[in-house]
Structures are given as C-alpha cells and as structure tokens.
Amino acid sequence: MFNQLSALPADPILGLLTQYRQDPSEHKVDLGVGVYKDEAGHTPVLSCVKKAEQQRVNQEQSKVYIGPTGSPLFNQRITELSFGQSHSALLADRVRTVSTPGGTGALRVAADLIKQSNPDATIWVSDPTWANHTGLFEAAGLTVKTYPYYDYETKTLKFEQMVDKLKTIPSTDVVLFHACCHNPSGMDLTSDQWDIIVAATQQQGFTPLIDMAYQGFGEGIDEDAYGVRKMAANVDNMLLCASCSKNFGLYRERIGACSIVAKNAATANIALSVMLYVIRCNYSMPPAHGAALVETILDSSELTQEWHRELKVMRDRINGNRALLVNKLKQNGVERDFGFIAKQKGMFSFLGITPQQVAELQQRYSVYMVDSSRISIAGIAPTNIEYLANSIAKVL
Numbered sequence: 173m174f175n176q177l178s179a180l181p182a183d184p185i186l187g188l189l190t191q192y193r194q195d196p197s198e199h200k201v202d203l204g205v206g207v208y209k210d211e212a213g214h215t216p217v218l219s220c221v222k223k224a225e226q227q228r229v230n231q232e233q234s235k236v237y238i239g240p241t242g243s244p245l246f247n248q249r250i251t252e253l254s255f256g257q258s259h260s261a262l263l264a265d266r267v268r269t270v271s272t273p274g275g276t277g278a279l280r281v282a283a284d285l286i287k288q289s290n291p292d293a294t295i296w297v298s299d300p301t302w303a304n305h306t307g308l309f310e311a312a313g314l315t316v317k318t319y320p321y322y323d324y325e326t327k328t329l330k331f332e333q334m335v336d337k338l339k340t341i342p343s344t345d346v347v348l349f350h351a352c353c354h355n356p357s358g359m360d361l362t363s364d365q366w367d368i369i370v371a372a373t374q375q376q377g378f379t380p381l382i383d384m385a386y387q388g389f390g391e392g393i394d395e396d397a398y399g400v401r402k403m404a405a406n407v408d409n410m411l412l413c414a415s416c417s418k419n420f421g422l423y424r425e426r427i428g429a430c431s432i433v434a435k436n437a438a439t440a441n442i443a444l445s446v447m448l449y450v451i452r453c454n455y456s457m458p459p460a461h462g463a464a465l466v467e468t469i470l471d472s473s474e475l476t477q478e479w480h481r482e483l484k485v486m487r488d489r490i491n492g493n494r495a496l497l498v499n500k501l502k503q504n505g506v507e508r509d510f511g512f513i514a515k516q517k518g519m520f521s522f523l524g525i526t527p528q529q530v531a532e533l534q535q536r537y538s539v540y541m542v543d544s545s546r547i548s549i550a551g552i553a554p555t556n557i558e559y560l561a562n563s564i565a566k567v568l
C-alpha cells in the first residue's frame with residue numbers, strides 16, 4: 173500500500189519550526205510560525221490560564237466523554253465573545269456553536285458542513301491567504317479559487333478588484349474572509365470596507381465563512397470583530413471559525429469554535445445536526461482541557477479582566493515591534509521604504525523580499541521566515557533586533 177506514495181515536502185510553516193530548533197547558531201531569529209513571544213523569546217502560559225488551570229485541577233470530577241458539541245458553557249462564552257453579548261443574531265436564536273480542536277479543526281468542520289450542504293461549492297479565498305487554507309479545503313473535497321486581495325507592489329489592498337470579483341460569485345458558493353490580522357499580509361479591511369463587503373455579500377447571496385484566529389491582536393476584542401458582527405447582523409447564512417490558540421496562548425491545547433449563523437432557529441438546528449454528524453465521522457468529539465480553561469476565564473470577571481490586560485500586553489508588544497523594525501532598518505542604512513509594516517496589523521507582514529533573499533537570510537544569518545517573506549512580528553525582540561535589521565540590510 174505505502175509503496176504507492178511519493179514523499180511530500182514539509183509544511184511551509186510548520187517545517188520551519190524543526191529547522192529552527194536544529195540550527196545551532198546563537199544568533200538565530202525565528203520569524204516563522206505565528207506564535208506570540210515575549211522579549212526573552214519565550215511563549216508564556218498566561219497568568220489567567222495558570223489560575224484557571226489550578227481551579228480546574230481542584231474542581232474536575234470526571235474525564236467522561238464530553239460529546240461532539242464540546243462544553244456548552246465554553247460554546248456560550250466564546251459565542252458572546254465573538255458576536256458580542258446582545259447581538260441580534262444571538263437574540264433571535266440564529267447561532268449554534270461547537271467547540272473544535274483549534275481553529276484548524278473549526279475550518280475542517282466548516283468545510284465538511286459546506287460539502288454536505290453543496291457538494292459542488294467553490295470556496296473563494298483571498299490572494300494570498302494562510303498557506304493551510306487551500307490544502308484543508310481541498311482535502312474536504314471543495315474547489316478552491318481566489319479573489320484579489322493584497323497588492324505586493326503598493327503594499328495595499330486591491331479593494332476595488334476584490335469587490336468586483338465578489339460581485340461575480342454565485343449564491344451557491346462560499347467566500348472566506350479574515351476577520352482581522354490578515355494572515356499572511358497584515359492588511360485588514362477598514363470598517364467602511366467591511367460595510368461594502370457585507371453589502372456585496374447580501375447582494376450576491378453567497379455564504380461568508382469568517383476565519384477569526386487573532387481576535388484581540390489587532391486593535392481590540394470588539395474592534396477586531398467588527399466584520400463578524402456586521403456580517404452576522406445582515407446575512408441569512410454565515411460560518412465563523414474562531415481560535416483560542418493566540419489570544420489565550422493555548423496553542424497546543426487545540427481549542428477553537430465553529431459557529432453556524434442561520435436564517436432562523438429551525439434552520440440552525442438542522443445545520444447543527446449535520447455538523448454533529450461530520451464531527452462524529454471525523455474526530456468524534458473535541459478535547460476538553462482548553463475549553464475548560466477558556467470558560468473558567470470568561471465566566472469570572474476577575475480572570476476576564478486579567479486576560480484583557482495580558483492580551484493588551486501581547487498586542488502592544490507586537491505593534492511596538494512593527495515600528496521598531498521600520499526604524500532599525502532605516503538606522504542600518506536600508507533605503508527601501510518599509511514604513512508599510514508599521515501600518516499593518518496583527519502577527520504578520522510580508523517583508524517583500526525575494527525567495528533567494530529569504531534563503532540567504534536563513535542559510536547565512538539563521539533568520540527564519542516563510543518562503544513568501546512572511547514574518548511573524550512577535551519573533552522580534554530587543555535582543556535580536558540589531559542583528560536582524562543588520563542581516564536584512566546585508567541581503568538587500
């Protein structure tokens with residue numbers, strides 16, 4: 173059986189982790205995988221998570237199966253966090269949420285549900301998008317096509333072209349949007365642009381699938397969910413995939429959520445029943461630990477406040493790193509304008525250098541980034557910024 177297989181290359185993002193860990197250089201810089209790092213280059217367990225974990229150890233009574241929907245309390249709290257507590261779709265009982273193994277698990281559940289709803293659906297993703305989107309949707313049997321998004325020359329959005337393309341997409345298809353902190357470009361839609369996108373979605377009648385992997389990393393919890401909330405208030409059908417990997421720092425616990433927004437409660441229940449079927453056929457039920465931590469935090473006003481403070485520290489550090497990199501590149505004599513990095517949002521930006529320059533940075537200077545020149549801004553620290561800016565200046 174396995175003799176028929178040909179080896180595949182390592183994942184373009186996760187493969188970097190192994191290479192970086194094996195590199196003996198004492199100067200090495202990791203701008204690869206999108207994980208938050210503090211100034212010491214460490215990915216900490218948040219203090220609110222530690223406290224929630226302690227409570228859980230004391231209170232947990234059983235490890236019995238949790239069921240395909242996951243924890244009802246987590247599902248309620250994460251839904252309120254995403255949509256806002258008094259969102260019209262929640263008040264109208266149009267939303268159903270399940271816990272999933274991370275944001276990737278949420279995307280796969282959404283993809284399987286789409287396949288059940290319309291086996292011929294095409295899913296449209298931004299050009300560019302997260303490297304795993306295409307493989308994930310194709311693995312679920314969907315056709316993947318792209319709409320224009322990022323202009324590599326001007327480092328801005330191709331907004332008019334994007335809207336023109338959306339206005340050609342039929343009601344039977346699905347369009348994936350990034351809620352905030354666009355991965356990989358860091359170019360987000362403004363509120364005004366979201367309003368135009370929502371109007372185009374209403375006009376065309378396609379189903380929006382919003383991927384919200386970085387809520388709170390852009391401008392704030394509510395600001396980052398503007399598009400999600402506006403869309404859910406104005407369309408009959410929508411899917412939302414949320415992740416707690418970044419904003420709760422729960423990467424390896426694998427906790428996310430997939431929400432269905434339907435026209436009414438009856439339709440939402442039917443869609444949920446199909447979603448539970450695809451979950452059962454896939455991984456049966458989600459892991460419970462991460463969900464228990466998130467629900468403990470969101471159910472306690474004290475822990476929630478602490479989480480907001482810790483989230484702000486992470487957000488401010490990333491934004492500070494953006495300005496720092498732009499300034500240090502200038503100070504190292506780089507004439508090319510990298511000012512766009514300071515204007516973008518979230519964990520990532522494209523440096524905009526060639527694949528050869530990316531390879532040279534890795535081979536000669538042990539600076540790791542994705543081939544596309546996507547950098548994870550959180551990997552920048554006071555201890556490596558001089559070396560990093562100097563190495564970039566040299567390959568330029």
Ligand code: LMR
Nearest residue numbers: 185204205206207302355
């Ligand atoms: C990334 O884009 O680096 C993160 O979302 C991690 C991953 O799974 O790719």
